[in-house]
Amino acid sequence: MIETLFTKEQFRLLHGIPRVFIHTSAGSAKHVHVYVCDICGTETHMLFERFPDTVGGYSGIFDEHDRFARRPEKTLYFYLSNAPVSTVLPAGHQVFDAHCWRSDGVAADAQIFDTHTLVTEHLKAESKKRLRDHEH
Numbered sequence: 001m002i003e004t005l006f007t008k009e010q011f012r013l014l015h016g017i018p019r020v021f022i023h024t025s026a027g028s029a030k031h032v033h034v035y036v037c038d039i040c041g042t043e044t045h046m047l048f049e050r051f052p053d054t055v056g057g058y059s060g061i062f063d064e065h066d067r068f069a070r071r072p073e074k075t076l077y078f079y080l081s082n083a084p085v086s087t088v089l090p091a092g093h094q095v096f097d098a099h100c101w102r103s104d105g106v107a108a109d110a111q112i113f114d115t116h117t118l119v120t121e122h123l124k125a126e127s128k129k130r131l132r133d134h135e136h
Contacts, residue, residue, distance in 0.1 A: 003056040004068050011055040018044050028103045076100050081127040087119040097127040
């Protein structure tokens with residue numbers, strides 16, 4: 001999932017009134033409000049109990065898909081532990097095993113690959129192991 005983050009003041013939907021589904025995050029136990037187009041079922045954006053001033057817009061909803069530059073200083077990759085095999089992780093970007101914030105509110109450790117890296121079952125297994133080791 002590619003998600004572009006905005007402040008609430010920066011974000012607005014141009015059309016429609018979406019349905020909202022409430023999801024409880026397994027990591028933080030906080031609610032995530034997922035907004036879905038009532039006509040086509042497209043997920044449009046999310047609001048977060050944990051980050052009340054932030055809106056996460058699904059990047060696929062924009063007419064211009066490359067409207068926002070995905071530069072390393074502005075782009076984070078979450079949930080390596082669950083990423084689809086064959087996903088490409090760009091060189092130089094921060095990659096997190098789960099969320100960039102741990103459930104206790106402390107920033108998680110990121111890894112940065114020197115070259116573009118393909119997600120494999122082995123890479124996912126290493127990510128899941130780091131998460132389990134952190135729990136203990």
